[in-house]
Amino acid sequence: xxxxxxxxxxxxxxxxxxxxxxxxxxxxxxxxxxxxxxxxxxxxxxxxxxxxxxxxxxxxxxxxxxxxxxxxxxxxxxxxxxxxxxxxxxxxxxxxxxxxxxxxxxxxxxxxxxxxxxxxxxxxxxxxxxxxxxxxxxxxxxxxxxxxxxxxxxxxxxxxxxxxxxxxxxxxxxxxxxxxxxxxxxxxxxxxxxxxxxxxxxxxxxxxxxxxxxxxxxxxxxxxxxxxxxxxxxxxxxxxxxxxxxxxxxxxxxxxxxxxxxxxxxxxxxxxxxxxxxxxxxxxxxxxxxxxxxxxxxxxxxxxxxxxxxxxxxxxxxxxxxxxxxxxxxxxxxxxxxxxxxxxxxxxxxxxxxxxxxxx
Amino acid sequence: xxxxxxxxxxxxxxxxxxxxxxxxxxxxxxxxxxxxxxxxxxxxxxxxxxxxxxxxxxxxxxxxxxxxxxxxxxxxxxxxxxxxxxxxxxxxxxxxxxxxxxxxxxxxxxxxxxxxxxxxxxxxxxxxxxxxxxxxxxxxxxxxxxxxxxxxxxxxxxxxxxxxxxxxxxxxxxxxxxxxxxxxxxxxxxxxxxxxxxxxxxxxxxxxxxxxxxxxxxxxxxxxxxxxxxxxxxxxxxxxxxxxxxxxxxxxxxxxxxxxxxxxxxxxxxxxxxxxxxxxxxxxxxxxxxxxxxxxxxxxxxxxxxxxxxxxxxxxxxxxxxxxxxxxxxxxxxxxxxxxxxxxxxxxxxxxxxxxxxxx
Numbered sequence: 001x002x003x004x005x006x007x008x009x010x011x012x013x014x015x016x017x018x019x020x021x022x023x024x025x026x027x028x029x030x031x032x033x034x035x036x037x038x039x040x041x042x043x044x045x046x047x048x049x050x051x052x053x054x055x056x057x058x059x060x061x062x063x064x065x066x067x068x069x070x071x072x073x074x075x076x077x078x079x080x081x082x083x084x085x086x087x088x089x090x091x092x093x094x095x096x097x098x099x100x101x102x103x104x105x106x107x108x109x110x111x112x113x114x115x116x117x118x119x120x121x122x123x124x125x126x127x128x129x130x131x132x133x134x135x136x137x138x139x140x141x142x143x144x145x146x147x148x149x150x151x152x153x154x155x156x157x158x159x160x161x162x163x164x165x166x167x168x169x170x171x172x173x174x175x176x177x178x179x180x181x182x183x184x185x186x187x188x189x190x191x192x193x194x195x196x197x198x199x200x201x202x203x204x205x206x207x208x209x210x211x212x213x214x215x216x217x218x219x220x221x222x223x224x225x226x227x228x229x230x231x232x233x234x235x236x237x238x239x240x241x242x243x244x245x246x247x248x249x250x251x252x253x254x255x256x257x258x259x260x261x262x263x264x265x266x267x268x269x270x271x272x273x274x275x276x277x278x279x280x281x282x283x284x285x286x287x288x289x290x291x292x293x294x295x296x297x298x299x300x301x302x303x304x305x306x307x308x309x310x311x312x313x314x315x316x317x318x319x320x321x322x323x324x325x326x327x328x329x330x331x332x333x334x335x336x337x338x339x340x341x342x343x344x345x346x347x348x349x350x351x352x353x354x355x356x357x358x359x360x
Numbered sequence: 361x362x363x364x365x366x367x368x369x370x371x372x373x374x375x376x377x378x379x380x381x382x383x384x385x386x387x388x389x390x391x392x393x394x395x396x397x398x399x400x401x402x403x404x405x406x407x408x409x410x411x412x413x414x415x416x417x418x419x420x421x422x423x424x425x426x427x428x429x430x431x432x433x434x435x436x437x438x439x440x441x442x443x444x445x446x447x448x449x450x451x452x453x454x455x456x457x458x459x460x461x462x463x464x465x466x467x468x469x470x471x472x473x474x475x476x477x478x479x480x481x482x483x484x485x486x487x488x489x490x491x492x493x494x495x496x497x498x499x500x501x502x503x504x505x506x507x508x509x510x511x512x513x514x515x516x517x518x519x520x521x522x523x524x525x526x527x528x529x530x531x532x533x534x535x536x537x538x539x540x541x542x543x544x545x546x547x548x549x550x551x552x553x554x555x556x557x558x559x560x561x562x563x564x565x566x567x568x569x570x571x572x573x574x575x576x577x578x579x580x581x582x583x584x585x586x587x588x589x590x591x592x593x594x595x596x597x598x599x600x601x602x603x604x605x606x607x608x609x610x611x612x613x614x615x616x617x618x619x620x621x622x623x624x625x626x627x628x629x630x631x632x633x634x635x636x637x638x639x640x641x642x643x644x645x646x647x648x649x650x651x652x653x654x655x656x657x658x659x660x661x662x663x664x665x666x667x668x669x670x671x672x673x674x675x676x677x678x679x680x681x682x683x684x685x686x687x688x689x690x691x692x693x694x695x696x697x698x699x700x701x702x703x704x705x706x707x708x709x710x711x712x713x714x715x716x717x718x719x720x
Contacts, residue, residue: 172539179532289418
């Protein structure tokens with residue numbers, strides 16, 4: 001990827017102008033990386049019609065100067081949002097957009113107070129997220145690599161699933177192998193669940209040991225050059241009993257139906273419904289306790305959401321996970337997850353490993 | 361630790377009563393773990409005079425029931441804070457505390473709307489954080505182990521610091537070794553910086569290779585049974601030139617002076633000032649671009665803050681990092697960090713490895 005940041009700021013400015021905004025306050029780490037390349041963890045960005053200013057503290061100013069181009073770096077004085085408000089006041093911006101979901105009550109209060117009179121604060125959430133949801137070619141290339149890496153790591157740790165191994169040991173291996181393959185880290189805390197713990201959709205790895213004749217759920221993702229992947233496979237240690245095979249078949253078909261529904265122009269809710277319809281046919285609809293998927297990119301959960309009733313339509317450049325699952329408390333759970341990119345005329349599954357039930 | 365959660369909720373209720381609150385909304389992950397033992401990542405907790413309710417979504421309800429005792433688990437309907445507001449309305453709570461720094465503008469709006477008439481919303485930040493800042497004996501025992509573990513891992517990777525190794529490789533080894541020793545993960549993204557990159561206080565590991573005759577900064581921490589550690593050492597690969605030795609000596613003396621100032625009853629700002637005074641004697645005060653330290657516990661940054669002008673007084677049970685540093689853009693940086701617990705009559709350094717300049 002050549003330097004994409006200033007182009008993205010131009011695209012954002014076009015949107016600001018169309019929305020009648022003089023400036024937009026950008027509090028989110030992923031958004032300021034997207035717009036400037038700054039990888040620091042503390043700060044705030046303002047994109048105005050005239051220019052871009054990044055506010056941060058002394059730990060990050062050198063880094064910010066090295067990582068960005070065409071961005072004014074301001075070392076905060078007092079609190080972060082006091083500095084932002086004062087800068088907006090000094091620049092005379094009048095109509096200022098902010099994200100009510102991203103600013104705390106306190107931050108917004110400081111911002112308004114320091115901004116002083118004459119400014120109009122307009123709630124505009126998801127402006128940058130809307131840009132981010134449609135990946136550029138360079139971003140898609142990174143996401144393909146991140147997805148392949150996650151699949152390879154998942155396959156490589158299957159060999160370690162021997163009775164006696166602990167969940168935390170597998171989790172340690174997953175993260176180590178991702179990093180050895182070039183990831184900057186895990187996209188989220190890897191889920192490694194054995195036996196009845198697979199019934200927890202977001203189980204945290206424990207010291208529980210693997211036994212024979214039980215389920216294993218592995219849900220992991222890598223961050224590679226800033227972009228996330230997210231994949232889940234379910235394994236049976238031994239020969240799976242009929243009930244488990246039946247559940248697995250239901251989830252697999254639900255996932256395939258949902259993936260087959262993914263297409264530019266389709267409402268996200270339709271994709272979710274496709275998965276639920278199949279599970280209903282298996283009598284498992286009430287066992288599917290979460291959404292079918294979520295957007296993926298610089299963050300592991302982003303736009304668009306693939307959930308019940310979502311009217312938003314899929315667009316070229318969207319990348320979403322498709323991850324139906326069934327969970328039975330005290331018994332176990334099954335989830336199968338892949339990452340899918342939406343193109344103008346086609347759909348591309350980025351994660352590349354088989355989906356059939358693995359028995360080991 | 362035996363089950364400490366209900367005791368903590370009792371302590372919180374005493375504070376609520378004293379503050380004239382009927383209920384407190386607790387949006388922070390670390391706070392709800394502290395009060396209930398719930399380790400899920402999404403939800404909200406309400407502690408009222410009458411009882412405790414934990415709101416979460418379908419991914420976490422089973423887990424919440426397994427992990428908590430004496431807590432009502434409510435699966436959210438609609439948005440999270442709508443559910444919270446409705447519950448508060450139904451329970452008739454009138455005076456409700458919230459943390460303006462932890463609730464987004466949007467969450468607070470939903471909460472108030474669903475709460476309906478007759479409720480008074482009172483800003484009360486840091487109530488649970490105030491309890492958390494004074495660690496119980498069981499918590500201190502965990503933090504000792506987490507600190508020792510971080511030191512051992514740091515020492516163990518020194519052997520890998522050979523010309524040609526990459527920052528990301530060292531970072532991968534650090535996290536792997538922490539997990540192999542029982543950590544559930546890293547407390548934060550490990551900082552591994554070589555050469556001129558040590559001038560960035562929060563450098564992210566890159567593929568840069570180590571060369572001879574340069575600085576290395578390693579800043580890492582483990583999460584062990586939920587509690588964080590945080591340690592930094594600076595190494596020179598080769599024989600350090602006089603200027604570097606001089607900087608190192610300044611930082612080391614600054615750290616020792618700050619640690620010597622840590623004592624129950626002392627203002628945090630005095631500890632910070634002690635470090636700055638020493639660095640001023642070396643002509644390095646302007647090179648010290650961040651605070652001297654921060655509280656440590658369930659989170660890697662918590663109360664109390666050891667920063668310029670902080671009037672808050674250290675209390676028994678506080679655990680803080682002491683981590684002065686100097687940074688010269690384009691040249692390099694030096695930081696030395698240890699974790700220090702405050703007792704009634706004494707001070708205990710939890711991190712246990714030597715602080716002298718390591719030349720390898």
